[in-house]
Amino acid sequence: MTEQKPLDREALAALIGDVEPATDGLLLSFAKAVRDRREHEHPAWEDLYCMNLSSWMGERIAPVLRRLLDAEAEQASGLGEFLSCSARGCSFGEWSSKAEERGWVRRGDGWVCVQCADAADERAEIVARIDAGTWGAPALSYRAQQLLAHIQDDPGTRWQTGRAEQVYAGLGYPKRGRRHNARTDLNILAARGLLTAHGPADGRYFLLAQPTDGA
Numbered sequence: 001m002t003e004q005k006p007l008d009r010e011a012l013a014a015l016i017g018d019v020e021p022a023t024d025g026l027l028l029s030f031a032k033a034v035r036d037r038r039e040h041e042h043p044a045w046e047d048l049y050c051m052n053l054s055s056w057m058g059e060r061i062a063p064v065l066r067r068l069l070d071a072e073a074e075q076a077s078g079l080g081e082f083l084s085c086s087a088r089g090c091s092f093g094e095w096s097s098k099a100e101e102r103g104w105v106r107r108g109d110g111w112v113c114v115q116c117a118d119a120a121d122e123r124a125e126i127v128a129r130i131d132a133g134t135w136g137a138p139a140l141s142y143r144a145q146q147l148l149a150h151i152q153d154d155p156g157t158r159w160q161t162g163r164a165e166q167v168y169a170g171l172g173y174p175k176r177g178r179r180h181n182a183r184t185d186l187n188i189l190a191a192r193g194l195l196t197a198h199g200p201a202d203g204r205y206f207l208l209a210q211p212t213d214g215a
Contacts, residue, residue, distance in 0.1 A: 009069055009072060012065065012069055013069060016062045016065050016066055016069075017062065019062045019063050019066050020063060020066065021063055021066040021067035021070050022060075022063035022064045022066065022067040023063075026060060026063060026064070027064065027067070030057060030060070030064060033053045033056065033057050036049075036053060037049075037050050037053050037054070080095055080096035080097040081095070081096040082094075082095055082096075083095070083096055083099055083104070083110075083111045084111075085104075085110075085111065085112055085113040085116055086107065086108075086110030086111060086112055087112055087113070087116035087120075090113060090115075090116050092113040092115070092116075094111075094113070096111075099111055101174070102114070102174050102175070102176060103117070103173070103174025103176055103177070104117070105117040107120075113176075114174055114176045114177045115176070115177055118177055118181075140188070140189075140192065141185070141188075143168070143173070143181065143185060144185040144188055144189060146167070146171060147164055147167055147168070147182075147185050147186075147189070148189055148194060150167050151189075151195065151206075151208050152208060155207075155208040156207075157207075158198075158205040158206070158207065159186060159195070159205060159206045159207070160186075160204070160205045160206070161179060161182050161183045161186065162182075164182035164183075164185065164186055165178050165179050165182040167182075168181065168182055186206050189206070190206055193209055194208075194209055195207065195208060195209055196208075196209050
């Protein structure tokens with residue numbers, strides 16, 4: 001789905017000029033005109049009635065757009081600045097008042113969306129492990145450690161992606177990317193031998209791994 005762009009209010013204001021916003025009465029008249037165009041009996045020949053209504057509405061659309069513009073500005077005033085993800089090729093955007101709580105990360109002079117921030121962290125971790133010569137023994141992320149602690153507190157439970165996702169929700173992780181991270185961390189814990197995988201691919205669940213004899 002294409003990310004919605006913010007309304008270009010300056011361009012809209014320049015196009016409609018210096019007009020007063022529509023009154024409630026004008027909006028009501030507009031609504032009635034829309035209804036009349038929709039419900040009147042349309043002739044098979046030239047529909048002069050609809051043409052007259054359209055002309056009447058067109059002559060008065062500027063005040064309606066001004067009212068829309070003012071309403072948009074009032075709504076946006078509490079949202080702050082509209083941010084664009086600074087990662088190359090990313091089209092995601094977010095309001096500054098919501099960015100941090102939704103998992104956006106400030107990087108230098110800009111902001112990076114959740115997905116790009118996670119990807120950058122993953123790349124940095126891989127590079128660090130290669131440089132340190134520990135590629136074969138990746139460190140367990142703090143997020144995965146938190147999930148493991150919850151699983152250890154409830155060792156008899158079957159853990160699926162949805163349950164792990166609920167844990168991350170309770171810990172305050174942003175919704176965007178939460179399900180992907182839950183699925184990934186369950187598989188990482190299983191690959192490390194900390195969990196055991198059971199069931200078919202479309203019904204996979206994980207259990208806490210039990211210590212082997214002599215462990």
